Amino acid sequence: MPALSRxxxxxxxxxxxxPVSSQAxxxxxxxxxxAPTAIKLCGDGDNLIKTADCKKAGYDKMVxxxxxxxxxxxxxxxxxxxxxxxxxxxxxxxxxxxxASSLPDRGGDEARQGFAxxxxxxxxxxxxxxxxxxxSGLTGAWTNAFGRIAVTPADGxxxxxxxxxxxxxxxxxxxxxxxxxxVKPAAANWIAGPVLADPDKxxxxxxxxxxxxPPSLKIRRQGETLRIVGIEGSDDWDGLTDCDSMWQITGxxxxxxxxxxxxxxxxxxxxxxFDCTRPETATDEEICADxxxxxNDRRLNRAWTALQARLDEATRHALIDDQRNWVKSxxxxxxxxxHPAWEKLSSDVHATANARDxxxxxxxxxxxxxxxxxxxxxxxxxxxxAYNAAIRITVDGSGTVKATGWKWDQGxxxxxxxxxxxxxxxxxxxxxxxxxRNPDTLERDHAMLVxxxxxxVFATRRYSRKDGTxxxxxxxxxxxxxxxxxxxxxxxPVRSSPDVDILKFSIR
Numbered sequence: 001m002p003a004l005s006r007x008x009x010x011x012x013x014x015x016x017x018x019p020v021s022s023q024a025x026x027x028x029x030x031x032x033x034x035a036p037t038a039i040k041l042c043g044d045g046d047n048l049i050k051t052a053d054c055k056k057a058g059y060d061k062m063v064x065x066x067x068x069x070x071x072x073x074x075x076x077x078x079x080x081x082x083x084x085x086x087x088x089x090x091x092x093x094x095x096x097x098x099x100a101s102s103l104p105d106r107g108g109d110e111a112r113q114g115f116a117x118x119x120x121x122x123x124x125x126x127x128x129x130x131x132x133x134x135x136s137g138l139t140g141a142w143t144n145a146f147g148r149i150a151v152t153p154a155d156g157x158x159x160x161x162x163x164x165x166x167x168x169x170x171x172x173x174x175x176x177x178x179x180x181x182x183v184k185p186a187a188a189n190w191i192a193g194p195v196l197a198d199p200d201k202x203x204x205x206x207x208x209x210x211x212x213x214p215p216s217l218k219i220r221r222q223g224e225t226l227r228i229v230g231i232e233g234s235d236d237w238d239g240l241t242d243c244d245s246m247w248q249i250t251g252x253x254x255x256x257x258x259x260x261x262x263x264x265x266x267x268x269x270x271x272x273x274f275d276c277t278r279p280e281t282a283t284d285e286e287i288c289a290d291x292x293x294x295x296n297d298r299r300l301n302r303a304w305t306a307l308q309a310r311l312d313e314a315t316r317h318a319l320i321d322d323q324r325n326w327v328k329s330x331x332x333x334x335x336x337x338x339h340p341a342w343e344k345l346s347s348d349v350h351a352t353a354n355a356r357d358x359x360x361x362x363x364x365x366x367x368x369x370x371x372x373x374x375x376x377x378x379x380x381x382x383x384x385x386a387y388n389a390a391i392r393i394t395v396d397g398s399g400t401v402k403a404t405g406w407k408w409d410q411g412x413x414x415x416x417x418x419x420x421x422x423x424x425x426x427x428x429x430x431x432x433x434x435x436x437r438n439p440d441t442l443e444r445d446h447a448m449l450v451x452x453x454x455x456x457v458f459a460t461r462r463y464s465r466k467d468g469t470x471x472x473x474x475x476x477x478x479x480x481x482x483x484x485x486x487x488x489x490x491x492x493p494v495r496s497s498p499d500v501d502i503l504k505f506s507i508r
Contacts, residue, residue: 028335031279032090033083037070039063039093047101057112062119069123073130079277080269080288081224084252085129087285091350092122092145095169098348102170118168128256133224138191138265141257142226146248146350147177148256149228151219158184159191161217161228165248169348177243181217189266189291192218195246197239212237215246222291223269225252229290230353250353252289272297283334286359293356296363303370310375315447318490326366326387329410329508333359336411342507362508364499372495375447380430383502384449384491391419391451391491392502393442399425403442406505407451407479407489413507417479417487419451438478445490452478452487459486 041063042054054060070089077085099115125143138159142149147165154160165177183193194216215233219226230249269276274297276288287293304323308316337355341347369385381395384405391405401423409415421440423432432439438458443450455478477483494500 029281029283029331031083031087031281031285033086033279033285035086035090037074037086037089037093038067039096041097041100047097049100049103057116059116059119062116062123065123066119066126069126069130073126076130076133078133078224080271083276083279083285084225084289085254088145088252088254089126094350095145095167096122098173099168099170106170114168125256129254132255132257135255136264136267138219138221138226140255142253143256144251144253146251146352149226149253150257151226154182156184158182158193159219161219163249165246167248167349173348175244175248175349177240177246177249179240179243179246183217183219186218188295190218190220192216195233195239197237198241201239201241214239217249220291221265221267222252222289223267225254225289227252227290229292229356232353247349247351247353250356270294273301281331281334282338283331283359286334286356290356290360293359293363296360296367300363300367300370303367307370307373310373312446314445315375315492318446318448319492322387322490322492329387330359330362332410333362342411342413358508361499368497368499369492369494372497374493374495377447377493380425380442380444380449383494383496383500384451385494385500385502386489386491389451389489389491390500390502391449391489393449395425401425401430401442403440405502407487408508409485410508414481415479415485416481416505417485418505419487440478447493449491449493451489451491454488456486456488459484459488 042049042051042060044051049059074082074085096118103111103115139151139153146167150162152160161181161183163179168174179195181193181195183191186192194214197214212234214237216231217228219228228249228251230246270291272287272294279285279288287297334355337358338350339347340351380393382393384391389407391403393403395401403419403421405419407417423430430442434440438454441452478487479485
């Protein structure tokens, strides 16, 4: 269910949460389909092309043609596809406005002609979308804001997918990628296969016995759209000549060309636990766009419901609070990684492949916790997980303890805290090997584990001076990047799973 509705649902379950209104959310988290789709390109405001210049170049008429064609396409789109089409148009608008803002710096007839051609192509493409709703099968032309895909039959019941991606954000932010893949029927109604290396391009070398693994694609109908997911290969695979990156291959594509004879594809729309005609957040839109993400959402909902009856009251209330925070994290996941500001070279580019994978991994990790909740665990050894922390604890026969993991703030690597603890179990209690006023602590509380309980108090003292500077007399910080961040966390027992990577310290 959508983020806002899920918060309300958890409130009803636990009687400890209050529903959140959409006004309380940051604008960048809201669904793109809730925003106007008309292109605001000409005017006298900042980052707009002056009205007189727009008319002189004819941009105003081109924009009007795009808006008119989009209105016709939207009118003919099925209800559950309308939000995805509006999102696609919103992304095109972001790209064209970014390109417009750089025109004065780029200058020259070539830049202006390229800009005008982008608008003309978009008007034509949206017109083709309007004419192609209801097309069956997989073969034919499919298009979105970032490029075109041509799907044709291949030997052995497979398909050849030719991708031609092209997105111009102005300045030096021009991303293009051409490649071909051959895909065949795979699991869960997907059709998958590898990207083909260019014949005259080395696919890379490696000292390992196995050759580098190429990237791959999987494709599947999701209602009136073709869903394409790009899957990374080996870092040392280098088989493409005409491709800056495949960051934008993942996406929802709309039919724009005539179908060639092919077997009829399953064009059902995999629906998550909420209404995809009215997604509330950007992450909700991505879940609706992708059959895997939609199925993850349903599976997560079932696991949550099944787990409640097994928990004691204290653990259940703590897990409801943790789930509320996880829902907030999920709402942030897709928009934060679509424009990954932590990656300064690509903060203006829609990194659709990266963003989709982040949502998928966050969902699967949460499912692993709810389905693999080890409520019968005794002691502190094992894997532990929360919405913002993960830790692995081992205890040997002599009672020696080693714990490794981390705590994070969503999307902020500077707020991360590394857990690297050693100590012993004495009298059933963990005793840290540290000699400090604020030692590492690990303690059980019902089915839960509380890590560094005292650090919440110590963290508030590190900037306790009236001028906001660090208090030199405070105890040494446990989180080295941000001294005011606490390493305290309350975690839940999770059975070992490939979807829970305790030791992967990467930004979330």
